[in-house]
Amino acid sequence: MSVDATLSFEEAMEKYDPVLGFEVHVELNTKTKMFSSAPNVFGDEPNTNVNEVDLGMPGVLPVVNKTAVESSIKIGLALNCKIAESCRFARKNYFYPDTPKNFQTSQYDEPIAYDGYLDIELEDGTVFRVEIERAHMEEDAGKLTHMGGAAGRIQGADYSLVDYNRSGVPLVEIVTKPIEGAGSRAPELAKAYVAAVREIVKNLGVSDAKMERGNVRCDANVSLRPHGRELFGIRSETKNVNSLRAVEHAVRYEIQRHAAVLDSGEPVIQETRHWHEDTRSTTSGRPKSDADDYRYFPEPDLVPVVASREWVEELRATLPEPPAERRKRLKEAWGYSDLEFRDVVNAGVMDSIEETIAAGASADVARKWWMGEIVGRAKVADVDPSELGVTPQVIVELNKLVEDGKINNKMATQVLDGVLAGEGTPAEIVEKRGLAVVSDDGPLLEAIDAALAAQPDVAEKIRGGKVQAIGAIVGGVMKATRGQADAGRVRELILEKLGVEG
Ligand SMILES: Nc1ncnc2c1ncn2[C@@H]1O[C@H](COP(=O)(O)OP(=O)(O)OP(=O)(O)O)[C@@H](O)[C@H]1O
Ligand SMILES: [Mg+2]
Ligand SMILES: [Mg+2]
Known part of the structure; x- marks a missing residue:
């Protein structure tokens, strides 16, 4: 042999x-x-x-x-x-x-x-x-x-x-x-x-x-x-x-x-x-x-x-914390599952998440943004996620805009793209693009009336108890308001209008 x-x-x-x-x-x-x-x-x-x-x-x-x-x-x-x-x-x-x-x-x-x-x-x-x-x-x-x-x-x-x-x-x-x-x-x-x-x-x-x-x-x-x-x-x-x-x-x-x-x-x-x-x-x-x-x-x-x-x-005394111990400490502090944490490490965003949390975001918000939005964009751009130019402050600011009801999640991702394109800070981009959740019920009610009138059969179904059909009406309103409505509020108003319990 x-x-x-x-x-x-x-x-x-x-x-x-x-x-x-x-x-x-x-x-x-x-x-x-x-x-x-x-x-x-x-x-x-x-x-x-x-x-x-x-x-x-x-x-x-x-x-x-x-x-x-x-x-x-x-x-x-x-x-x-x-x-x-x-x-x-x-x-x-x-x-x-x-x-x-x-x-x-x-x-x-x-x-x-x-x-x-x-x-x-x-x-x-x-x-x-x-x-x-x-x-x-x-x-x-x-x-x-x-x-x-x-x-x-x-x-x-x-x-x-x-x-x-x-x-x-x-x-x-x-x-x-x-x-x-x-x-x-x-x-x-x-x-x-x-x-x-x-x-x-x-x-x-x-x-x-x-x-x-x-x-x-x-x-x-x-x-x-x-x-x-x-x-x-x-x-x-x-x-x-x-x-x-x-x-x-x-x-x-x-x-x-x-x-x-x-x-x-x-x-x-x-x-x-x-x-x-x-x-x-x-x-x-x-x-x-x-x-x-x-x-x-x-x-x-x-x-x-x-x-x-x-x-x-x-x-x-000058030695930094050993990498394995640091990982263990962070995983416990953030409360991620084994799988979530491993994904974060493999995606190379553990440091970024740590910085984002230090800047004031919660562990879940930081993970949502880095894993859900930024990693994917970095892959497309073929760069390291940390090199994309997203600072912890950007994420904290975006999240605050959403939490305060100024913009919705969908708009927030558009604002993120604006930040990456160098258009300014999240607040500046919201201002410049005139983005805002329509929180005033007046225009929403108008749009709801129009959507119900356009789809009377759907309206009938909802009245008859098929609440799950509401998506079509909500969709119509979101389209009419170019995505600027708060979908949750739209849903409430439709149900109110039709006299149906949610
Ligand atoms: N039978 C064995 N099977 C597998 N690994 C062994 C065995 N015997 C010794 N080793 C390992 O092989 C390595 C030998 O490295 P070491 O530097 O001591 O000697 P070397 O390879 O002979 O010298 P050099 O540095 O010149 O290459 C050590 O890690 C040792 O633990
Ligand atoms: Mg040898
Ligand atoms: Mg040797």
């Missing part, structure tokens, strides 16, 4: 339990690099944000970026880790053109943060605790672009391009302990875990956290063992998976592939794998043993990083 064959996911689950492990690399958004004063900027002309330290010129000395250390401590704290009182950098030696120094400055046996955990909420509401082994500081490598080869840009090219702008960009690598017991929820957990880490670093403000830019990258380790067996199987490590969907699919694919290999009686090879979005599959990278000889040794050019307990506590 070919090693790259797969079993169906269900078949794999009948026989094996998956064990997962994630190494998530987070690029920090510091102004300068981890050990040099070169700018840390994405997307600039290649090899412009590089200095002699990044290039490993002889005689240069690195200097630790204090903000990067602070950000690393914040990440450690947000992941419920212990923070080392003192920790050192180490050289991870390897020879490859993405690193001109021939070693990556990293941390080895003394990570800055260790022994943490993250509680991950799954779709069915259960909470799965992922234990964090460590979070350590290191620097990113340069970016290689292979011009030839299967995925290359130029057919038959035999060279690669290198951009050292990324060398020395501060990274935090977050490593989980082996995760057992996820069973068939392993792919979902993989996606939810990386999503949670991404959300945390974004919320801390320490990373731009854009996966499509490589700010957050995941290496996904997967192994299988037969049900009931204690010993772990051999793992594969799918490198640099850079979207949430891809993490989910890569874990799923690797589970299916491992199952096929194990079923065929062949050994699983401990290796890196590459994820391919187009075929939704992985291919073999390089073999990798746990004892890869990086000849780690303490970095002699840097003193240990000492994190005093006072400093750590100062940083802890």
Whole structure:
């Protein structure tokens, strides 16, 4: 059997339990690099944000970026880790053109943060605790672009391009302990875990956290063992998976592939794998043993990083509320159902609703406007709902106009469109367009007489007790008043006129 064959996911689950492990690399958004004063900027002309330290010129000395250390401590704290009182950098030696120094400055046996955990909420509401082994500081490598080869840009090219702008960009690598017991929820957990880490670093403000830019990258380790067996199987490590969907699919694919290999009686090879979005599959990278000889040794050019307990506590005091706790708090405060709240989160309007409530709207009014009106308009305009230009004040004002009986709901949506078209504030638009609910009964009665006269058969039905037929008369009045009547009042007046109980 070919090693790259797969079993169906269900078949794999009948026989094996998956064990997962994630190494998530987070690029920090510091102004300068981890050990040099070169700018840390994405997307600039290649090899412009590089200095002699990044290039490993002889005689240069690195200097630790204090903000990067602070950000690393914040990440450690947000992941419920212990923070080392003192920790050192180490050289991870390897020879490859993405690193001109021939070693990556990293941390080895003394990570800055260790022994943490993250509680991950799954779709069915259960909470799965992922234990964090460590979070350590290191620097990113340069970016290689292979011009030839299967995925290359130029057919038959035999060279690669290198951009050292990324060398020395501060990274935090977050490593989980082996995760057992996820069973068939392993792919979902993989996606939810990386999503949670991404959300945390974004919320801390320490990373731009854009996966499509490589700010957050995941290496996904997967192994299988037969049900009931204690010993772990051999793992594969799918490198640099850079979207949430891809993490989910890569874990799923690797589970299916491992199952096929194990079923065929062949050994699983401990290796890196590459994820391919187009075929939704992985291919073999390089073999990798746990004892890869990086000849780690303490970095002699840097003193240990000492994190005093006072400093750590100062940083802890600056941490924002964790995203999961914030969601829980808001859902309870607003009294939304699970489904309503999930819809709000998925539509990306939780913050907007919070602001609208703070501006004076009730939770239900805020949800009605954002979910019922604004999300749909944002979709049409192909922008984020928060970018449509609706301020909390607009909604509060619109709602007040309706509550005071100045305009009805239908007019309010027209006023909203006016606001979006830049015609002014809701009150100005109401004034300019002459919108107003006709509250004076006189003109309404006239319109009612006309509508009844136009549809005598309907009038007869209502008199005879078929009150539900009233819609046709109300409709006629609304049409005659160009939508400016209060439909409830019209209904009352019609019933009064016909001498029927509502
Ligand atoms: N048998 C296994 N099955 C699945 N995951 C495993 C297994 N053994 C270890 N892991 C996980 O794999 C990850 C290994 O990451 P770690 O950074 O420790 O080592 P590495 O991948 O060998 O090193 P490098 O950082 O150079 O890639 C951890 O998350 C660990 O929990
Ligand atoms: Mg690894
Ligand atoms: Mg690692």
